[in-house]
Amino acid sequence: MTGTVRSPCLAESINTALADLLDQDPRLVLIGEDIGRLGGVFRVTRGLRERFGADRVRDALLAESTIVGQAVGMAMSGLVPVCEIQFDGFTYPAVNQLVTQAARVGGRWNGRISPSLVVRIPTAGGFRGVEHHNDSNEALFARVPGISVACPSTGEDADQILRYAVALGSPVVVYEPIRLYWRRSSPPRSAEPARSPTAARVVRRGTDLTVATYGAITDEVLEAAHDLAPDVDVEVVDLRWVAPLDMDTVLESVGRTGRLLVVHEATKDVGIGAEIAASVAEYGHDALRGPVRRLAPDRRAYPPGDFEKDYMIGVREIRDEVLVMTK
Amino acid sequence: MTGTVRSPCLAESINTALADLLDQDPRLVLIGEDIGRLGGVFRVTRGLRERFGADRVRDALLAESTIVGQAVGMAMSGLVPVCEIQFDGFTYPAVNQLVTQAARVGGRWNGRISPSLVVRIPTAGGFRGVEHHNDSNEALFARVPGISVACPSTGEDADQILRYAVALGSPVVVYEPIRLYWRRSSPPRSAEPARSPTAARVVRRGTDLTVATYGAITDEVLEAAHDLAPDVDVEVVDLRWVAPLDMDTVLESVGRTGRLLVVHEATKDVGIGAEIAASVAEYGHDALRGPVRRLAPDRRAYPPGDFEKDYMIGVREIRDEVLVMTK
Amino acid sequence: MAVKSLSENETAPDDDTRRTLLRHMLVARGVDEEARRLQKQGVLDLWPSCEGHEAAQVGSALAAGPAATVVPSYREHAVALLRGVTPEELLAQWTGRTFCGWDPHRVRFFPYTMVLAAQTLHAVGYAIGRRMQGLEDFVVVYVGDGATSEGDMSEAMNLAAVESASVLFVVQNNGWAISKPAEEQMRTSVAERARGFGIASAAVPGRDPETVFAACSRAAAHIRGERAPFLVEIRVGRINGHTTADAQEVYRSSDDIARTKAADPVTGYADRLRGQGLVDAAWFAAVETEVREIRERLTKEYA
Amino acid sequence: MAVKSLSENETAPDDDTRRTLLRHMLVARGVDEEARRLQKQGVLDLWPSCEGHEAAQVGSALAAGPAATVVPSYREHAVALLRGVTPEELLAQWTGRTFCGWDPHRVRFFPYTMVLAAQTLHAVGYAIGRRMQGLEDFVVVYVGDGATSEGDMSEAMNLAAVESASVLFVVQNNGWAISKPAEEQMRTSVAERARGFGIASAAVPGRDPETVFAACSRAAAHIRGERAPFLVEIRVGRINGHTTADAQEVYRSSDDIARTKAADPVTGYADRLRGQGLVDAAWFAAVETEVREIRERLTKEYA
Numbered sequence A, B: 001m002t003g004t005v006r007s008p009c010l011a012e013s014i015n016t017a018l019a020d021l022l023d024q025d026p027r028l029v030l031i032g033e034d035i036g037r038l039g040g041v042f043r044v045t046r047g048l049r050e051r052f053g054a055d056r057v058r059d060a061l062l063a064e065s066t067i068v069g070q071a072v073g074m075a076m077s078g079l080v081p082v083c084e085i086q087f088d089g090f091t092y093p094a095v096n097q098l099v100t101q102a103a104r105v106g107g108r109w110n111g112r113i114s115p116s117l118v119v120r121i122p123t124a125g126g127f128r129g130v131e132h133h134n135d136s137n138e139a140l141f142a143r144v145p146g147i148s149v150a151c152p153s154t155g156e157d158a159d160q161i162l163r164y165a166v167a168l169g170s171p172v173v174v175y176e177p178i179r180l181y182w183r184r185s186s187p188p189r190s191a192e193p194a195r196s197p198t199a200a201r202v203v204r205r206g207t208d209l210t211v212a213t214y215g216a217i218t219d220e221v222l223e224a225a226h227d228l229a230p231d232v233d234v235e236v237v238d239l240r241w242v243a244p245l246d247m248d249t250v251l252e253s254v255g256r257t258g259r260l261l262v263v264h265e266a267t268k269d270v271g272i273g274a275e276i277a278a279s280v281a282e283y284g285h286d287a288l289r290g291p292v293r294r295l296a297p298d299r300r301a302y303p304p305g306d307f308e309k310d311y312m313i314g315v316r317e318i319r320d321e322v323l324v325m326t327k
Numbered sequence C, D: 001m002a003v004k005s006l007s008e009n010e011t012a013p014d015d016d017t018r019r020t021l022l023r024h025m026l027v028a029r030g031v032d033e034e035a036r037r038l039q040k041q042g043v044l045d046l047w048p049s050c051e052g053h054e055a056a057q058v059g060s061a062l063a064a065g066p067a068a069t070v071v072p073s074y075r076e077h078a079v080a081l082l083r084g085v086t087p088e089e090l091l092a093q094w095t096g097r098t099f100c101g102w103d104p105h106r107v108r109f110f111p112y113t114m115v116l117a118a119q120t121l122h123a124v125g126y127a128i129g130r131r132m133q134g135l136e137d138f139v140v141v142y143v144g145d146g147a148t149s150e151g152d153m154s155e156a157m158n159l160a161a162v163e164s165a166s167v168l169f170v171v172q173n174n175g176w177a178i179s180k181p182a183e184e185q186m187r188t189s190v191a192e193r194a195r196g197f198g199i200a201s202a203a204v205p206g207r208d209p210e211t212v213f214a215a216c217s218r219a220a221a222h223i224r225g226e227r228a229p230f231l232v233e234i235r236v237g238r239i240n241g242h243t244t245a246d247a248q249e250v251y252r253s254s255d256d257i258a259r260t261k262a263a264d265p266v267t268g269y270a271d272r273l274r275g276q277g278l279v280d281a282a283w284f285a286a287v288e289t290e291v292r293e294i295r296e297r298l299t300k301e302y303a
């Protein structure tokens, strides 16, 4: 079907990036459930407590509002907290502190402080996780003014995003796809770098249709694109950030291909795909050769493991959708 | 400018509807901060505690997670709780119980129970409220599977929506615009009833352009439409529900007018307007005479009172946008 | 708020009850072992073992009685089985078939809740709701030591105290929340915390099901008599990792693990009742047969 | 967790301090009256009056001292003024100009937080953060009786206890959360609840600023000495409605309102110091002049 390349996996890149950052900046502190002794339930932070001490790699109390709420206070005190929420589905107790506090501190202080605060959230499904362990909630924060939301799909991007996030001066939520943490081979990508730390990346050049996507499913999109070549030449844009959205890169791509499909793993309604489709329908209208389409699960809960295959968008659905749009 | 009609205001209609429901159904119980003795900070529930007792009109503990969390338990026990959150901005502590619990109970019980649970949330700005008192967060729940979201703009609609919601068998969040609570006169609307309790309503017939909108700003849209007539003949669709969205009514309307503007008071990004624009761009593409546009505040926090005029979408902005789209 | 003083006699289990306690513990252990075996084979996706918790679970559930409504967390397998959830039903969700394998109404044992402490508010709301309908249900809610740090748990205690709800909070303090020791999760105990909210409470060791049974019987009497909540904190040992996905050796000393295994409540209680002549080889053989049949049924259903 | 026993002498305010207490109370009262007047004129959008809270606020803030970092709720106007927030700065947010009228760093008095209890976690996190940077800040966080029901407050108490954070929790229990009486908000007291979490605490009446000053001085000594948190619950009276938008007559008996007014801490303390000859007519005249000038400045700035 498609060749794959081997590279350091997401978990390793994040571990290395965090270690570097802890090394370089004494203000950096990690806070999360089980991130210290255990090294995190996904072992992303392993070895960091041993290396940097329990004070800087803090096994948090089991309370997400506490994690983010104390991080807000720490950020005000001059530290740079990098929090971990154990699974995307357990973000909700922290939503109040993130949305009504972290996101607004800078404004409330009239810009007198601009605290950096990062929240890392393992996300998405595909591993037969039990209830609440497979959520994709990036749209939740993408709509909130004052919060930036990143969705890296490679270790290299995660590294760049983290380094940018700890210095941004406002909260950043980073969604890390669980099924990529330890995946070692993925479809090849074009080597073009992103134009800026928050820019999208054209990970495959093509002429017939643009797929805008992000997160773990980028791999499936790339696989579908490889499968379809040379009959259909698909361009793939990995957004990397969903707030702010790099609509310039998307619009330029659509300007070249004339067609846009948005693919994401989160449910479709009022999601990131809606925002992209709406923007392109408005600002890219003249370039479009047909309607923008979205491919994403319907508005229903992520099902028990036995049914996740029906729920998730796979390579085949992506291929079929591209074929329908280009036929 | 435009004639107005006098009608029972939103607060009165809701008060009457709640009284009726309490009267008819012994399982119904109201829970909220200050809703009893005080009758609510907006006096929407006034007189109900005196009439139905402190047991059924319950002055809640000051904790939103408690309000919704106990309501979930009460619903499981066979009651029909109708909760009130005091202001939209204070919904966040209840988000976990709503999203991970209330929305999922039916599914988790494999349909063995289908608890009705309503959460009423005063929403939106325009009254120089202090920080957090002017939020419009309907998009937050609109994307969550298992939660229905209503946004009535008249007392009559609120009445119909509440009666429907308490019998739905799954959670419903009702956003009630604060600035309409005691407003007595509003622009005239076409008398056409909605086709179903969850359907949108064409509140003004027109031929040149469709505006889809909901909530308090529906009045401003109608006023703009009246101002523009007869030069531009605007059709206005009041969605009434944002989840599920009645896209049929919107698409039919766009089929007639060929143009769509979505107007809402919540910030634009990843909002209800994005979902509508994306759907119409996909399914109504052939009917469109020009790109779908959205008119909504940019992605920034609702500002202090002195600056809210700049932030909010007014009649003039709506008129200007329609003129640009139809020129 | 004082605990009604019941003499030992009133709450100590009789011999039939003692055998029942042991039988339920042995069955739960058998199911747990089978579940872990099936998980290793890839049949189950995950399993949060309750080994070490059996005395606490069986003792509390038996004391609460069959009429009580149980609102569990996610590790109360022994309670589930005691309440009539079949082993097949119990495993179903861990094989990825469903979010809940049993009929919660039939067994008055609610679905597991994965979002920590969320169920504590449901339990109190349910108790209030039943009382409002003239049905004074007795509600038992289970929660772990780590989960008590969540705001919802404190809110639920305050709500129960203010409403004087008929709720028995059972905290299984197994000393760990995954890798976080309970001593680092709180400065006092959950029992002390409950009293701060105005909820009568007791802290008991959880190795001996009779101690648990007695404490929970007194708690139940208090709740029924005063129509007020009670919290029992039971210290138990977690024999296995947090779940089958957890390698506890990473963060837990082998000494501690060995000590916990050595203090196994199931073997301990079995030995005791055997020593006291309350159960004999034939009795054990019968239970073993029952367990073997269950294990075969589980293999047949899922493997 | 025992409170260091300091003799009355060590914590009782001297005469200069007593005059300072009264002066701050009178200034706060003057600003509050002016703010309510301006609100009636439509100049302010809203005003949460602190009338009745002055002794609690001035006593606690003076005891905490100028080096402490204060994390307020939204009603701590007397604390704000004492810390050097100017009256103009204080009113700015209530006129709709800004979310915070002062420089929080300059006065070490953080912005008001409208989302109840959210600031309690910030305060503890701030204290931990400062300690980690080798700066053992002493942090005072204010919270109301109603807000203590929010999960965040319990989480903050637990975090402070576990981390042994240098935080003074000051609960102003004015008996009401808008229309909900404090007796219906909790079964015990916040002071008892704090002890349940392992935080030493005291409950004191808040009419006499000297009592508050003494209690908070002892608390501060405890925090500085033990590097551990402390909670002081101060019972105060809310003289006016919750805010200017609240008609408290709807839910509060006129007797209760009258009693609260009669127990006004400001007039009470003024009378006492006058009676003791600590302040005379000239002193009052000077303070009155100061207040009049403030009121004129406020009118000029905003009306």
Ligand SMILES: Cc1ncc(C[n+]2csc(CCOP(=O)(O)OP(=O)(O)O)c2C)c(N)n1
Pocket: A033, A062, A064, A086, A090, A093, C075, C114, C115, C116, C143, C144, C145, C146, C147, C148, C174, C176, C177, C178, C242
């Ligand atoms: C809100 C929330 N946060 C985090 C988790 C992830 N998680 C599952 S179990 C667990 C530890 C629970 O410890 P405890 O409450 O002591 O129960 P135990 O597992 O020891 O029985 C954690 C952190 C979760 N399920 N829910």
Ligand SMILES: Cc1ncc(C[n+]2csc(CCOP(=O)(O)OP(=O)(O)O)c2C)c(N)n1
Pocket: B033, B062, B064, B086, B090, B093, D075, D114, D115, D116, D143, D144, D145, D146, D147, D148, D174, D176, D177, D178, D242
């Ligand atoms: C999370 C949240 N819920 C609700 C409100 C609305 N509200 C503002 S003040 C208040 C009462 C607060 O009472 P208390 O904590 O006793 O403080 P007081 O106003 O009496 O000083 C309420 C319900 C809010 N600001 N934040």
Ligand SMILES: [Mg+2]
Pocket: C144, C145, C146, C172, C173, C174, C175, C176, C177, C178
């Ligand atoms: Mg535990």
Ligand SMILES: [Mg+2]
Pocket: D144, D145, D146, D172, D173, D174, D175, D176, D177, D178
């Ligand atoms: Mg109060």
